[in-house]
Amino acid sequence: MVLASGYDALEGKNNGFSSISSLPMVKGSLEYNGVRVPFSLCRCFGTATAVEPSTSDGLTVQGIIANDWTILNESENDWKSHAAAIAQSIHLIKKRLQWKKLVVRLDMLSAELNKPDLWNDPVHGGKVSREHGSLMGKMKGVLAFEQELLEHIDMIKLAREENDAELEWESVKALLNMRRISKEKELEALLAGEQDPCSCYIEVQAGAGGTESMDWAAMVMQMYKMWAQQRGYRITVVDEMPGEIAGIKRATIKVDGEYAFGYAKAEVGVHRLVRISPFDSNRRRHTSFAAVAVIPILGDGSSRVRINESDLRIERFRAGGPGGQHANTTESAVRIVHIPTGVTATCQNERSQHQNKASAMAVLQCRLDQLEMARQAQMNAQHTKSLTDITWGSQIRSYVLHPYRMVKDLRTNYEVSDPDSVLEGDLDGFIMSYLSASLDKDDNP
Incomplete structure (x- = not known):
């Protein structure tokens, strides 16, 4: 039931929650369009979803930033340094996307999409649908990147428990690659305005x-x-x-x-x-x-x-x-x-x-x-x-x-x-x- 509710929320379907005050706390995760989205700190509601992914032991991006891990040069093979740099980038990207406003706007657009008379005005309906799809794409892209970071952290912790040096090294290399990609994503977030692509x-x-x-x-x-x-x-x-x-x-x-x-x-x-x-x-x-x-x-x-x-x-x-x-x-x-x-x-x-x-x-x-x-x-x-x-x-x-x-x-x-x-x-x-x-x-x- 939890998975069904979460899936409906990501699809923008009405699952019966009428207001933010009635949002349930959901644990676990689900597969959505090839992206595994965890729901440990997730509030699902009928028109949009605000998700904060976490590792298996509850570590989040905000937690990484709060722990103030030292950020070293890229040449240093320190996984915590790479993770901290990526977490800072994700925080900056969310700021540039005005994340809280984006979630609220998605909530409003999803409510519009649920109205039975929306397509009585095809022009308005098309505009609402396009904006919803665009904002949903931005949200899913950030959440997928955030989740990838946390999964690599989980992998490194698991590799150390199993004394698997090869798995740990592969995860550290993946984090370094993510660190480099994060700079490109920061740039993309600078041009996230409605008219910017014009x-x-x-x-x-x-x-x-x-x-x-x-x-x-x-x-x-x-x-x-x-x-x-x-x-x-x-x-x-x-x-x-x-x-x-x-x-x-x-x-x-x-x-x-x-x-x-x-x-x-x-x-x-x-x-x-x-x-x-x-x-x-x-x-x-x-x-x-x-x-x-x-x-x-x-x-x-x-x-x-x-x-x-x-x-x-x-x-x-x-x-x-x-x-x-x-x-x-x-x-x-x-x-x-x-x-x-x-x-x-x-x-x-x-x-x-x-x-x-x-x-x-x-x-x-x-x-x-x-x-x-x-x-x-x-x-x-x-x-x-x-x-x-x-x-x-x-x-x-x-x-x-x-x-x-x-x-x-x-x-x-x-x-x-x-x-x-x-x-x-x-x-x-x-x-x-x-x-x-x-x-x-x-x-x-």
Whole structure:
């Protein structure tokens, strides 16, 4: 009966428990999709399961951390050191996944799945089912990794009781391999947000300062293009308004690739440059600003806002350019204004007016979806506001080329002394530092 109840809980079936206060304590274990899940410290309830795996003698990951086992270098064949390092990683992964909230959310989604009228609305039903499957997959992955750690500890203890040196050595090697894999899993947990796997738009806009700032905005956009290319993403220029003398007033690129938004969201804000101006004949030092916004592309069927044609004002104009033989003589560029919100989207880089309109509509849809997500979930404003909402006093990073050379992130204090490498797209250190700091600051998993 215990196994049946546990199986129902993992499947998200209603087994008769109505509230968390009525959850039974269950002992033993079960096989589920090839993963043996112990129930020694397990509370099973009708809509989700919160499991804390343990060894045969009751040792848990939290117990390992509480025992404060010494963590040595990987080259040291100390099984307790490997186990402690893995336990710390599991604790960090759970923190990044917001484990307690994940369990509560699974509880709510499982309750939704149990409603008999769920599929009366197929769109809503599909959304609930997909989110439930995604969260359940994350939970099972962590629990399986946690259980593997504890099983190897059991094996080592058994090998020592039986004086089986070969079995002990095999388990120690397995723990070392898990220790290395755990670092990859820590990275995966940094990108566990709902929109993180999406492609995205990156928008750059020059700040006040004329040609100097426009040149800086062009440098920032080039930096992101090089970063995206290094990660193997596909880049499409959606919109670009060149400056009168040099640089750009604004530009938008589409970055296609897995987890493009998850990484790029760390770049939202104002970027500040200090250098000797190449446009100043007196060789004076200038400070320039450029604002960056990142918008996720939710994909087909995920749009949150339905756009009515009657709410749109479509403007057509000649695309900008350097002039001369490259001057555009047709009104192929398109600007779309969503009248109720005032949100706009522009595209002038496609070959025809029809293609420009389609691209501008895609950008507009993403911007409106972001506004709706901000309204519903009260998301972090720096991830949801448009370029025009970003204030120039909110710089996130300083790029100093004179009188010394350094790039420093003002949010994390991460810095490098080689600005050239950063401007050539080497941004991963800044991105990972910010993502880690933003997710790991809370002490509670």
